[in-house]
Amino acid sequence: MIVSTSTKSFIETQFPVSKLSKESYKERKAGSGQTLTGLGKWWGRKPLILVRAAILGLLFPASDDPQKDREIFLKLLTMDNEGLWRRKSKAIPLKDMYARLTQEECEQWLEPASGSAKPAFKKTVTRQDREALQRTVFNRLSYDEKLVYCDRPEQIDGPSEAAWGDINAHLGTDAQTLPDLVRQLGERQFGHVPRVGDAFCGGGSVPFEAARLGCEAYGSDLNPVAALLTWAALHIVGGGPEVAEQVRRAQQEVYEAVDRQVTAWGTEHNEQGWRADAYLYCNEATCPECGWRVPLAPSWVIGEKTRCIAELHPDAANQRFDIHIASGVSSQKMTAAKTAATVKRSALACPHCDQSTPMAMLRGDRRVDGNTAYGLRLWENDDLVPRPDDVFQERLYCIRWVETIERSDGSVTTRRHYRAPDAHDLQREDKALQLLRERFRSWQEQGYLPSRRIEPGYNTDQPIRERGWTHWHHLFHPRQLLVQGLLAKELSGQADMINAVACLLGLGKCLDKGSKLAVFQSAYEKVANTFLNQALNTLTSFGVRTMISYDTSWDLGITPTYHNHKSLNISEDARHVNMKSDIWITDPPYADAVNYHELSEFFLAWYENLLQSLFPAWLADSKRALAITGSDDAFRKSMVDCYLNLANHMPVNGFQIVMFTHQNARIWADLALILWAAGLRVTAAWTIATETSPGLKVGNYVQGTVLLVLRKQISDDTAFLDEIYPEVELEVKAQLDAMLALEDQEDPNFGDTDYQLAAYAAALRVLTQYKQPEDYDIAHELSKLRRRGEVTPIEQIIADAVKVACDHLVPLGFDQFVWKTLTPDERFYLKGLDLERHGEYRAGAYQELARGFGVKDYKSLLAGSKANQTRLKTASEFGAKILDEGFGASLLRHALFAVRETTRTGETLDGKIWLRTEGTAYWQQRKNLITILRYLSAMGLMMPHWQNDANSARLLAGALENDSI
Numbered sequence: 001m002i003v004s005t006s007t008k009s010f011i012e013t014q015f016p017v018s019k020l021s022k023e024s025y026k027e028r029k030a031g032s033g034q035t036l037t038g039l040g041k042w043w044g045r046k047p048l049i050l051v052r053a054a055i056l057g058l059l060f061p062a063s064d065d066p067q068k069d070r071e072i073f074l075k076l077l078t079m080d081n082e083g084l085w086r087r088k089s090k091a092i093p094l095k096d097m098y099a100r101l102t103q104e105e106c107e108q109w110l111e112p113a114s115g116s117a118k119p120a121f122k123k124t125v126t127r128q129d130r131e132a133l134q135r136t137v138f139n140r141l142s143y144d145e146k147l148v149y150c151d152r153p154e155q156i157d158g159p160s161e162a163a164w165g166d167i168n169a170h171l172g173t174d175a176q177t178l179p180d181l182v183r184q185l186g187e188r189q190f191g192h193v194p195r196v197g198d199a200f201c202g203g204g205s206v207p208f209e210a211a212r213l214g215c216e217a218y219g220s221d222l223n224p225v226a227a228l229l230t231w232a233a234l235h236i237v238g239g240g241p242e243v244a245e246q247v248r249r250a251q252q253e254v255y256e257a258v259d260r261q262v263t264a265w266g267t268e269h270n271e272q273g274w275r276a277d278a279y280l281y282c283n284e285a286t287c288p289e290c291g292w293r294v295p296l297a298p299s300w301v302i303g304e305k306t307r308c309i310a311e312l313h314p315d316a317a318n319q320r321f322d323i324h325i326a327s328g329v330s331s332q333k334m335t336a337a338k339t340a341a342t343v344k345r346s347a348l349a350c351p352h353c354d355q356s357t358p359m360a361m362l363r364g365d366r367r368v369d370g371n372t373a374y375g376l377r378l379w380e381n382d383d384l385v386p387r388p389d390d391v392f393q394e395r396l397y398c399i400r401w402v403e404t405i406e407r408s409d410g411s412v413t414t415r416r417h418y419r420a421p422d423a424h425d426l427q428r429e430d431k432a433l434q435l436l437r438e439r440f441r442s443w444q445e446q447g448y449l450p451s452r453r454i455e456p457g458y459n460t461d462q463p464i465r466e467r468g469w470t471h472w473h474h475l476f477h478p479r480q481l482l483v484q485g486l487l488a489k490e491l492s493g494q495a496d497m498i499n500a501v502a503c504l505l506g507l508g509k510c511l512d513k514g515s516k517l518a519v520f521q522s523a524y525e526k527v528a529n530t531f532l533n534q535a536l537n538t539l540t541s542f543g544v545r546t547m548i549s550y551d552t553s554w555d556l557g558i559t560p561t562y563h564n565h566k567s568l569n570i571s572e573d574a575r576h577v578n579m580k581s582d583i584w585i586t587d588p589p590y591a592d593a594v595n596y597h598e599l600s601e602f603f604l605a606w607y608e609n610l611l612q613s614l615f616p617a618w619l620a621d622s623k624r625a626l627a628i629t630g631s632d633d634a635f636r637k638s639m640v641d642c643y644l645n646l647a648n649h650m651p652v653n654g655f656q657i658v659m660f661t662h663q664n665a666r667i668w669a670d671l672a673l674i675l676w677a678a679g680l681r682v683t684a685a686w687t688i689a690t691e692t693s694p695g696l697k698v699g700n701y702v703q704g705t706v707l708l709v710l711r712k713q714i715s716d717d718t719a720f721l722d723e724i725y726p727e728v729e730l731e732v733k734a735q736l737d738a739m740l741a742l743e744d745q746e747d748p749n750f751g752d753t754d755y756q757l758a759a760y761a762a763a764l765r766v767l768t769q770y771k772q773p774e775d776y777d778i779a780h781e782l783s784k785l786r787r788r789g790e791v792t793p794i795e796q797i798i799a800d801a802v803k804v805a806c807d808h809l810v811p812l813g814f815d816q817f818v819w820k821t822l823t824p825d826e827r828f829y830l831k832g833l834d835l836e837r838h839g840e841y842r843a844g845a846y847q848e849l850a851r852g853f854g855v856k857d858y859k860s861l862l863a864g865s866k867a868n869q870t871r872l873k874t875a876s877e878f879g880a881k882i883l884d885e886g887f888g889a890s891l892l893r894h895a896l897f898a899v900r901e902t903t904r905t906g907e908t909l910d911g912k913i914w915l916r917t918e919g920t921a922y923w924q925q926r927k928n929l930i931t932i933l934r935y936l937s938a939m940g941l942m943m944p945h946w947q948n949d950a951n952s953a954r955l956l957a958g959a960l961e962n963d964s965i
């Protein structure tokens with residue numbers, strides 16, 4: 001049986017956004033413990049739990065019992081109470097249990113507290129008792145707290161037998177595993193095992209999770225590095241434990257072969273048999289003011305923990321500095337090492353003459369005909385180190401050695417030593433360079449070392465401009481080229497495709513940690529990654545790892561799983577994908593600031609040779625010209641082409657989910673137009689905080705990911721925009737009411753931004769149900785150049801929808817009637833407090849809210865408007881200002897003033913008298929004032945800065961209630 005297109009799926013009616021945000025955050029926080037990150041660097045990988053929920057949410061048919069649907073859906077994801085208990089992998093420590101137990105429980109199970117002794121179980125408490133107590137306490141924890149003790153859903157084998165009973169009863173299925181269920185639901189809906197594709201697959205989250213759920217998965221990406229990562233996700237991680245073991249052995253063999261050679265060369269060992277695990281280099285430049293050669297670093301602290309520093313000692317005879325290394329130094333010396341930085345605010349700070357020279361001046365950059373001409377000499381292919389007359393020299397100033405010590409009992413331990421290089425070390429530097437020179441040409445010819453030029457670009461200009469590096473291998477130190485070239489040579493001998501890909505990705509991981517763009521982090525005392533952020537930032541001091549510190553980087557850290565092996569992936573432009581999918585889940589580079597095509601060339605320069613022999617059908621090129629990027633009309637056109645192609649490759653009852661970063665109404669309107677023009681219609685939208693938990697929003701710049709759910713546009717209906725407006729209003733209200741009805745008071749599922757987003761989605765749902773409006777040409781709108789500040793009709797509809805939502809969602813305690821008597825400024829302020837109470841400090845959120853209420857000037861209501869510290873003024877912070885017109889003359893402002901007076905004098909009488917004498921129509925407004933004051937009194941609970949005023953508001957509300965003429 002094939003279900004008709006009118007049957008809604010779960011995700012079109014609801015989605016557990018709050019719980020999923022928490023699960024996504026947990027997955028992100030696992031860092032390198034995430035399932036796919038071990039394969040190598042890709043930017044913006046989507047959490048696997050999100051993909052899992054999206055696929056199941058599409059296949060799960062909505063019934064007419066939304067509460068039951070929700071309960072069963074959470075069971076499927078093991079996000080219900082039983083599922084969480086099943087995922088519990090850590091015991092709750094007694095000290096954390098203590099606070100959750102009642103007085104009687106403590107007396108029953110624990111030793112009476114005495115002095116400072118830690119709580120302990122009574123001797124009579126059995127294992128079973130403890131287990132039961134764990135369960136009792138676990139049930140009392142909030143969702144976030146429970147997660148601390150749980151594995152991720154992907155780390156257990158799905159719902160319990162009992163849960164399957166409930167799931168099957170509700171869905172009319174007969175499944176015992178997720179792939180089983182997916183097959184049955186797919187057969188019901190599409191007539192076969194569902195096919196899920198992603199034509200912008202990046203690091204492979206979508207195809208990987210789809211295949212793990214038993215779907216036939218397809219993944220493609222224009223970029224071959226992304227395609228390689230996806231291939232590895234599907235075939236290596238998805239290959240099960242046998243493949244993982246095979247790969248581990250192959251990688252170990254390559255590692256050992258290289259290690260033997262490096263040991264034989266003796267380039268990483270010293271006379272005492274110690275082995276280096278990090279070499280620290282700095283640039284050195286001549287101060288143009290005094291002519292001294294100055295070693296450059298933004299700090300001379302090497303290790304915070306070991307209290308290791310570098311000290312510059314003037315060598316007047318040679319007009320240079322000796323660098324001494326000292327460990328275990330005093331706090332004063334640590335501070336001095338920090339302040340002795342020779343690079344401050346992008347300028348050389350000369351410790352000899354105290355003069356500062358901007359880096360741009362040092363490089364010799366200058367203006368020519370209104371453009372900047374860069375001053376540095378451009379390196380040639382054969383340049384492996386700076387030439388003696390180059391502006392920036394590279395100087396080895398510290399080596400960290402690892403001494404292996406055999407204890408008297410035969411066991412072995414190691415000790416680390418930071419040392420300045422001696423004459424032998426400098427000889428070894430020369431030797432490493434010499435060894436590299438002897439091999440350089442032939443290794444380049446054979447593709448073991450990169451030979452590509454760096455094409456200029458937004459990110460790739462930086463190394464050219466700031467160091468004169470013109471080829472990708474210039475980003476690496478000779479030691480790195482020697483070791484990484486040797487790794488590339490060894491791995492190229494791998495005959496087995498899976499082993500070869502695994503070793504190539506191992507090399508990629510070493511490259512990320514092994515370039516001159518990798519800083520030595522003094523806080524952790526380790527060499528960091530090149531891509532700490534999404535750029536190619538050059539450094540004045542950097543760390544170089546050696547073979548022993550590659551030991552763990554080389555490992556892919558695979559947690560094997562079994563997959564549907566009918567999965568396929570290629571490197572292909574989304575415009576040319578020729579594969580049919582029932583479901584497309586994509587996360588296009590939309591309004592995304594990552595220049596994948598440029599950054600990936602860092603890896604591609606090393607991979608291209610082997611990649612071509614492993615995947616002859618893929619072009620080992622980043623195909624910059626075809627990469628989707630930017631936001632102009634050409635970009636919109638390529639997006640339409642991509643999505644038109646995908647819509648053409650899905651059945652009438654198929655789905656698409658497009659993920660993108662939640663931004664403003666303009667981005668929404670643009671994307672809606674693109675998808676509408678591609679023949680798709682919106683059915684729902686949800687936003688998941690993929691990078692941060694709501695409580696941690698302060699200081700975090702990453703916003704939520706929107707999941708836009710789409711179906712094929714099959715209607716021929718048209719309408720005038722004027723006719724659409726009232727429909728939008730009704731749809732927005734209906735959507736919000738449905739969400740409110742589902743709300744869980746104990747663990748709220750939706751926040752303010754979710755309701756706003758739902759308003760966007762409702763507006764788009766109404767719009768895109770039409771083929772196109774009568775009086776509106778989508779194609780023309782998309783190709784039009786936009787003027788700054790121009791608001792398109794679609795943007796206007798979306799903005800109006802938010803306005804409807806803002807008015808519809810009355811804050812707790814207000815009734816519609818009172819709410820309607822307030823001015824837009826007052827409503828903005830009151831709703832803004834609600835945002836703040838939920839931990840929202842992003843300037844954009846307040847901006848959007850103001851837009852929603854049509855409030856233009858709200859800055860005077862804010863206490864701070866810095867990027868992530870935006871909040872409204874408290875009653876006291878308003879002081880005695882603005883009491884004459886606009887917001888100043890409003891009822892709310894008068895209430896705030898009265899609160900301020902009460903806080904100031906400690907007497908409600910002052911506030912009350914003020915309201916009676918100065919405020920307008922006190923007796924008519926008294927009820928409204930009380931409502932406002934009661935609302936303000938709730939602010940102290942979550943916001944410490946409101947505590948005094950909230951208390952005053954509470955007292956004042958009481959005083960007004962008891963007031964009589």
Ligand SMILES: C[S@@+](CC[C@H](N)C(=O)[O-])C[C@H]1O[C@@H](n2cnc3c(N)ncnc32)[C@H](O)[C@@H]1O
Nearest residue numbers: 045046200202203205222223573574587627628
């Ligand atoms: C936001 S990323 C996708 C990340 C992915 N969802 C993941 O979880 O790793 C967008 C991807 O689109 C790819 N891309 C850019 N232009 C493309 C095009 N014309 N065709 C196909 N892929 C393209 C980029 O290489 C990048 O990997």
